Amino acid sequence: MANEYRQQDKQELLERLKRIEGQIRGISRMIEEDQxxxxxxxxxxxxxxxxxxxxxxxxxxxxxxCVARALRSKEGGGEVIDELIDVLHRYIK
Amino acid sequence: MANEYRQQDKQELLERLKRIEGQIRGISRMIEEDQxxxxxxxxxxxxxxxxxxxxxxxxxxxxxxCVARALRSKEGGGEVIDELIDVLHRYIK
Amino acid sequence: MANEYRQQDKQELLERLKRIEGQIRGISRMIEEDQxxxxxxxxxxxxxxxxxxxxxxxxxxxxxxCVARALRSKEGGGEVIDELIDVLHRYIK
Amino acid sequence: MANEYRQQDKQELLERLKRIEGQIRGISRMIEEDQxxxxxxxxxxxxxxxxxxxxxxxxxxxxxxCVARALRSKEGGGEVIDELIDVLHRYIK
Numbered sequence: 001m002a003n004e005y006r007q008q009d010k011q012e013l014l015e016r017l018k019r020i021e022g023q024i025r026g027i028s029r030m031i032e033e034d035q036x037x038x039x040x041x042x043x044x045x046x047x048x049x050x051x052x053x054x055x056x057x058x059x060x061x062x063x064x065x066c067v068a069r070a071l072r073s074k075e076g077g078g079e080v081i082d083e084l085i086d087v088l089h090r091y092i093k
Numbered sequence: 094m095a096n097e098y099r100q101q102d103k104q105e106l107l108e109r110l111k112r113i114e115g116q117i118r119g120i121s122r123m124i125e126e127d128q129x130x131x132x133x134x135x136x137x138x139x140x141x142x143x144x145x146x147x148x149x150x151x152x153x154x155x156x157x158x159c160v161a162r163a164l165r166s167k168e169g170g171g172e173v174i175d176e177l178i179d180v181l182h183r184y185i186k
Numbered sequence: 187m188a189n190e191y192r193q194q195d196k197q198e199l200l201e202r203l204k205r206i207e208g209q210i211r212g213i214s215r216m217i218e219e220d221q222x223x224x225x226x227x228x229x230x231x232x233x234x235x236x237x238x239x240x241x242x243x244x245x246x247x248x249x250x251x252c253v254a255r256a257l258r259s260k261e262g263g264g265e266v267i268d269e270l271i272d273v274l275h276r277y278i279k
Numbered sequence: 280m281a282n283e284y285r286q287q288d289k290q291e292l293l294e295r296l297k298r299i300e301g302q303i304r305g306i307s308r309m310i311e312e313d314q315x316x317x318x319x320x321x322x323x324x325x326x327x328x329x330x331x332x333x334x335x336x337x338x339x340x341x342x343x344x345c346v347a348r349a350l351r352s353k354e355g356g357g358e359v360i361d362e363l364i365d366v367l368h369r370y371i372k
Contacts, residue, residue: 004127017121021114027147028110034097037155038176044148045183048141052278054120055137060271062130063253068267071257081254083131085246090138091278092238093372145371153364160342161360164350174347178339184371185331186279190313203307207300213333214296220283223341224362230334231369234327240306241323248316269317276324 009061016054023047055091059084102154109147116140148184152177195247202240209233241277245270288340295333302326334370338363 005013024047030040067084070077098106117140123133160177163170191199210233216226253270256263284292303326309319346363349356 005124005130010124013124014121017117017124021117021121024110024114024117028107028114031098031103031106031110037098037151037159038180041148041151041155041180042183044144044151045180048144048148048184049279051137051141051144055134055141056271056275056278058130058134058137059274060267062134063267063270064264066130067249067253068257068263071254077254078250081246081249084249085242087131087134087138088245089242090135091141092242093235142372149364149368149371152367153360156346156360156363157357160346161350161356164347170347171343174339174342177342178335181338182335185335186328191310191316196310199310200307203303203310207303207307210296210300210303214293214300217284217289217292217296223284223337223345224366227334227337227341227366228369230330230337231366234330234334234370237323237327237330241320241327244316244320244323248320252316273317273320273324276321277327 004065005061006065009057013054013057016050016057020047020050020054023050052091059088097158098154099158102150106147106150109143109150113140113143113147116143145184152181190251191247192251195243199240199243202236202243206233206236206240209236238277245274283344284340285344288336292333292336295329295336299326299329299333302329331370338367 023043027040027043027047030043062084067077067080070080116136120133120136120140123136155177160170160173163173209229213226213229213233216229248270253263253266256266302322306319306322306326309322341363346356346359349359
């Protein structure tokens with residue numbers, strides 16, 4: 001199934017992901033340079049929080065876009081909600 | 094404070110981080126190509142789980158290394174435990 | 187704003203919560219009896235997982251109920267989605 | 280294996296758990312009274328955060344107590360660390 005992100009959301013998501021890529025590279029560098037593990041753990045927590053924000057933004061765009069469209073359609077969107085809850089299980093555990 | 098990772102742990106961590114970097118780039122590509130948001134959400138969850146494993150590996154190495162050393166030293170390691178619990182708060186919330 | 191849970195969902199949620207209450211009392215007992223902290227930590231993790239399932243069930247019922255209704259209404263449900271994403275932030279962090 | 284919590288930590292943990300029990304009962308009441316699901320979700324998130332704090336307190340007491348003792352003993356505490364990391368996996372996922 002294809003999807004069309006709003007141009008602005010797309011740009012925001014790609015910029016966030018670019019920053020996360022940089023964070024991951026920074027963590028590798030810290031480990032290569034034998035930096036103190038607690039400092040590395042703080043950076044891993046920061047990258048994880050940034051990734052969670054990407055997930056939340058995607059949940060938001062998905063609900064406003066596909067879910068809303070499906071719920072307003074004749075089919076009623078039951079499947080789209082099943083799918084949404086299914087993926088939510090991967091985040092809340 | 095400096096730190097010395099065991100060579101094998103270091104290699105394992107760097108490989109995991111390399112894979113995560115690839116996962117993040119893959120997610121950017123999916124968004125650029127307007128792939129279905131639920132599929133993107135599944136990949137974000139996978140990158141997040143991989144990052145958690147890096148965190149857990151660092152906690153393990155840190156406990157076996159710095160924490161153990163500090164607890165066996167004359168000073169008793171009280172501060173090192175404060176620091177460990179402090180960073181744990183960023184992961185469990 | 188009032189809400190009406192489907193009778194079956196309500197029953198299921200109340201039973202889950204009853205069990206969690208029992209789990210919490212069990213944890214208190216373990217601590218009173220000075221049981222080994224790792225065993226207590228395992229039980230706390232179990233209660234936490236059970237509570238997450240209650241949260242997920244509520245998200246599901248809410249999306250199928252209130253969110254679906256709002257999205258199909260004339261107003262379009264924008265506010266209901268804001269609210270949903272807002273509460274999701276408390277679970278994914 | 281038995282364990283001895285410091286009296287003050289024990290009291291603090293039992294009080295926190297008592298409050299969580301009350302929170303769980305409050306959530307059941309909200310559902311019985313058909314209160315709005317987003318309000319219920321906020322209370323579930325609060326109980327979950329309170330339970331996480333109990334977990335963190337237990338991790339702290341365990342590290343300061345059993346882990347420290349084991350690491351200072353002749354056996355070196357390798358097993359105690361395995362066990363600690365193992366239970367940490369249940370919290371970070």
